[in-house]
Amino acid sequence: MARKKKKVPEINASSTADIAFLLLIFFLITTSMDTDKGLARRLPPPVPKDQEKKDVEMNERNILVVLINSNNQLMVNGAPMQLGELRKKAIEFIKNENDDPNLPEREVVDVEFFGPMKVSKKHVISLQNDRGTEYQAYIEVQNELVAAYNEIRNEISKRKFGKTFDELDEAQRKAVATIYPQMISEAEPKNYGGKK
């Protein structure tokens, strides 16, 4: 009994494309492609309640006071300033290349890869704002300050390793960060200026 081989009927696959299209469109719609980006910051730990607020004595030359008032105007160390000039000012302040007595003091620190380097490790950029300041203005100032640090870090990384700061490995990055430590202090909130 020679049985004829039964032919398996082929499955009609012409609709798979449509099904896949439907799924595709669904995912296209629900997708939010925006990768979250932002300015990373670290807040200072909370002040213990029983501890009295005491002002830490700091040499005035080590502090760069950046104030933003409720009209989003900028004042740096007592003088009004445009946002565009802030980066240059901050870089000048952090680096203090000529050991200017009005700019932060520098100490010789032994840094890996670099050897002894003069580091202005006591400098602080104190960022103060009013309750009425707009968030956009605040972010712009933060951005300029971070940009200042990034710029000088990149500069020294390029000179020493021929790479940007982001491309360095962990140890190298740490060394560069020792030379230019990021010290942006977000002060305890105070009220400046009139309108709230």
Place this chain on the structure above:
Amino acid sequence: MGKFTKSGGREMPALNTSSLPDLIFTLLFFFMIVTTMREVTLKVQFKLPHATELQKLEKKSLVTFIYAGKPTAEFRKKMGSETRIQLNDKFAEVSEIQDYIAQERQSMKEEDQPLMTVSMKVDAETKMGVIVDIKQALREAQALKINYSAISKN
């Protein structure tokens, strides 16, 4: 000279579409992988500020979001048009942030807890008063790693 002119119109060969599903599937998988479904429905609207020196938020599982901005149109009647804070799916007061952070931290794996990052998605026109309050609350809650969410400006 009719050597080159063929008699009878040439028929257009049917396009072979048998690989089309495969192509679409590849696209589909790509989108499935990059998709992050929105977990919360936003009740406040915000336009993020612009900045240039941005860092990417690495692991989504370590990030907790705090939203602040004006309530969306449908809630405006009830909530007014003042800046509001949104935690998870509902409006909240500054005083609730601490509990919220503690709760979020509890739900994380223990080894991840110190790495917790709080991302603040705040409208660009918000007054700093609200943000200062949020920051103080975060400090009290020991959530010190924060991230001001922003859009890169080219």
